[in-house]
Amino acid sequence: MKNPDEIIKSLEKKLESFDQRLEVKNVGRVVKNTDGVIVATGLSLAQMGELVEFSDKTLGTVLNLDEDSVSIIALEKSDHIEEGDEIKKTGKLLSINVSEDILGRVVNPLGETKDGKVKIKKGKDMPLEKIAAGVVEREPVNTPLKTGIKPIDAMIPIGRGQRELIIGDRGTGKTAVAIDAIINQKGTHKKGQKPVYCVYVAIGQKQSTIAQVVEKLKETGAIDYTTIVVASASDAASLLYLAPYAGVAIAEYFMEKGNDVLVVYDDLTKHAWAYRQISLVLRRPAGREAYPGDIFYLHSRLLERAVKMNKQNGNGSITALPIIETQANDLSAYIPTNVISITDGQIFFQTDLFYSGIRPAIDPGNSVSRVGGAAQTSSMKSVASKMRLEIAQYNNLAAFAQFGSELDEETSKQLERGKRTIEILKQPQYQPLSEGLEYLSIYLATSGSLDDTPLEAILRFENQYHEFMKRKYQNIIDTLDNGQKPSEDLLKKIDKSILEFKKMFKV
Amino acid sequence: MDKKLLRKLVLASYTKGNLDEDKVAKIVKYLKKSELREYIKALKLFEMQNTVLVSVTTDKTKDLKKHFEKIFFPKKVYVEYDKSLLAGIKIADFDNIYELNLKNKLENLIKHISE
Numbered sequence: 001m002k003n004p005d006e007i008i009k010s011l012e013k014k015l016e017s018f019d020q021r022l023e024v025k026n027v028g029r030v031v032k033n034t035d036g037v038i039v040a041t042g043l044s045l046a047q048m049g050e051l052v053e054f055s056d057k058t059l060g061t062v063l064n065l066d067e068d069s070v071s072i073i074a075l076e077k078s079d080h081i082e083e084g085d086e087i088k089k090t091g092k093l094l095s096i097n098v099s100e101d102i103l104g105r106v107v108n109p110l111g112e113t114k115d116g117k118v119k120i121k122k123g124k125d126m127p128l129e130k131i132a133a134g135v136v137e138r139e140p141v142n143t144p145l146k147t148g149i150k151p152i153d154a155m156i157p158i159g160r161g162q163r164e165l166i167i168g169d170r171g172t173g174k175t176a177v178a179i180d181a182i183i184n185q186k187g188t189h190k191k192g193q194k195p196v197y198c199v200y201v202a203i204g205q206k207q208s209t210i211a212q213v214v215e216k217l218k219e220t221g222a223i224d225y226t227t228i229v230v231a232s233a234s235d236a237a238s239l240l241y242l243a244p245y246a247g248v249a250i251a252e253y254f255m256e257k258g259n260d261v262l263v264v265y266d267d268l269t270k271h272a273w274a275y276r277q278i279s280l281v282l283r284r285p286a287g288r289e290a291y292p293g294d295i296f297y298l299h300s301r302l303l304e305r306a307v308k309m310n311k312q313n314g315n316g317s318i319t320a321l322p323i324i325e326t327q328a329n330d331l332s333a334y335i336p337t338n339v340i341s342i343t344d345g346q347i348f349f350q351t352d353l354f355y356s357g358i359r360p361a362i363d364p365g366n367s368v369s370r371v372g373g374a375a376q377t378s379s380m381k382s383v384a385s386k387m388r389l390e391i392a393q394y395n396n397l398a399a400f401a402q403f404g405s406e407l408d409e410e411t412s413k414q415l416e417r418g419k420r421t422i423e424i425l426k427q428p429q430y431q432p433l434s435e436g437l438e439y440l441s442i443y444l445a446t447s448g449s450l451d452d453t454p455l456e457a458i459l460r461f462e463n464q465y466h467e468f469m470k471r472k473y474q475n476i477i478d479t480l481d482n483g484q485k486p487s488e489d490l491l492k493k494i495d496k497s498i499l500e501f502k503k504m505f506k507v
Numbered sequence: 508m509d510k511k512l513l514r515k516l517v518l519a520s521y522t523k524g525n526l527d528e529d530k531v532a533k534i535v536k537y538l539k540k541s542e543l544r545e546y547i548k549a550l551k552l553f554e555m556q557n558t559v560l561v562s563v564t565t566d567k568t569k570d571l572k573k574h575f576e577k578i579f580f581p582k583k584v585y586v587e588y589d590k591s592l593l594a595g596i597k598i599a600d601f602d603n604i605y606e607l608n609l610k611n612k613l614e615n616l617i618k619h620i621s622e
Contacts, residue, residue, distance in 0.1 A: 011619075011620065021607075022605055023605070023606040023607070023611060026603060028603055040601030041552060041555065044602050045602075068552060270525075328602040
């Protein structure tokens with residue numbers, strides 16, 4: 001609630017400038033309104049991407065500048081805009097108003113609240129379109145972003161400032177992994193840790209799905225440090241097009257203050273479809289699969305804004321997790337190949353793995369993190385360095401084993417170890433693990449401690465072992481959470497705890 | 508149709524600054540349906556670009572018309588009486604609007620208050 005004195009002072013200041021100055025406005029008139037794209041004459045001084053206002057206060061943005069006309073996409077419902085309506089230039093480029101109050105809120109790409117709560121306090125106007133930070137302002141990715149998901153943190157580690165693509169067919173658990181990564185950032189909002197703020201951008205999703213995501217984030221307490229930008233399936237294509245840029249603009253507000261931010265774009269396939277729709281209505285030349293010629297630039301300029309700033313420039317970072325939906329696991333389609341070439345790695349979800357019970361259904365063979373070990377703590381590196389190779393060797397051997405031929409002891413042992421490794425990497429949804437518990441789980445598999453445990457009992461063993469360690473050896477977990485390579489002494493203590501637990505565990 | 512040719516046709520449709528119906532009738536005979544659409548569109552745009560509408564709060568419009576015709580020569584000037592401006596003047600020169608009236612100032616104040 002504003003102070004009445006402040007309001008009066010502001011009005012008095014405005015009235016002082018109530019003088020005889022001539023005001024010059026540049027306006028246009030609507031000539032055509034087709035599918036949310038409005039063609040207008042006039043507006044000769046309009047800039048590309050400039051915000052314009054129609055006579056009924058509807059907003060639009062300029063997307064095409066032709067010799068005699070200007071094409072504008074409406075940012076709200078535009079069915080009521082008629083031929084002859086006046087359009088005014090605002091002199092502003094598209095921006096979103098961001099303040100600390102935006103955390104925990106659900107907004108649309110224009111910054112309007114969608115959660116029915118109070119209006120967000122006025123803050124800074126962040127431009128939706130911005131040139132990404134240059135090479136000199138950046139530094140290499142060197143800090144891990146822990147997702148709490150074992151196969152990712154062990155084999156495809158993500159660093160703060162990295163772009164890691166999450167790609168796979170529909171219904172393979174891509175969104176689940178992104179939400180788990182957001183939930184796991186709760187651990188960074190403690191004393192002594194650098195917090196990670198999160199932005200979840202829902203592009204073209206069903207409103208029921210978005211509501212479920214919001215509910216889960218509220219339930220886990222993750223909503224307190226997360227902003228949700230919504231452009232649902234029923235929104236105009238213009239809002240779907242702007243949503244990811246609004247998300248990164250919000251992230252840049254926090255990044256400029258030296259904070260680390262995680263942005264999830266769910267999903268960029270629908271973003272590309274929306275941009276294709278707008279481009280076709282604007283009569284821009286269509287290329288491959290009817291996408292416009294600048295479809296690569298659409299995503300490259302978005303993802304380039306994910307950055308790890310150096311100390312002189314605030315030391316903040318934006319980590320991007322774009323999601324792409326493939327059709328029939330086709331990684332070689334147009335949009336997937338575009339985004340794969342932009343990002344610093346991909347996490348590939350396989351439908352076959354999903355339906356065979358391996359969840360998260362991550363294919364370690366096709367997944368990679370180009371940042372790699374630089375984004376991993378010493379402790380995780382020490383325990384998981386050989387894991388990917390072991391799984392690849394197991395997959396090769398498993399193919400032979402299917403023929404039913406007799407195998408030597410060494411090969412059988414390797415097969416059994418591989419099965420247990422894959423089993424231990426399974427993880428239920430919404431249960432991200434701390435680094436200490438991840439280390440213990442992976443150590444169980446790689447050290448051979450599970451070789452004598454039946455396959456069906458592995459996950460139960462893991463769960464109960466975690467409970468046992470939290471009860472009796474919390475200090476070991478706390479030491480492992482630091483991320484430093486465990487000493488020989490600590491490894492001996494862990495081995496001792498495993499033996500102790502095995503005596504209690506009932507198969 | 509080529510934009511240069513279209514512009515030539517539009518300019519040729521005028522006599523002493525006014526649209527000549529006879530000339531238009533002659534031109535139209537040689538145009539196809541799609542070309543005719545473009546020609547009409549170009550004529551409309553040319554008219555808009557060469558027309559200035561001046562709104563004033565006084566009904567003594569004749570003197571004002573001569574004055575503005577000198578300023579905006581060779582465009583056509585229309586002066587109208589618009590009491591909704593309260594006081595002042597509004598000049599619409601195609602896509603440029605020059606406002607110096609009380610109505611506009613009050614609208615700006617209302618916008619400032621609502622922000």
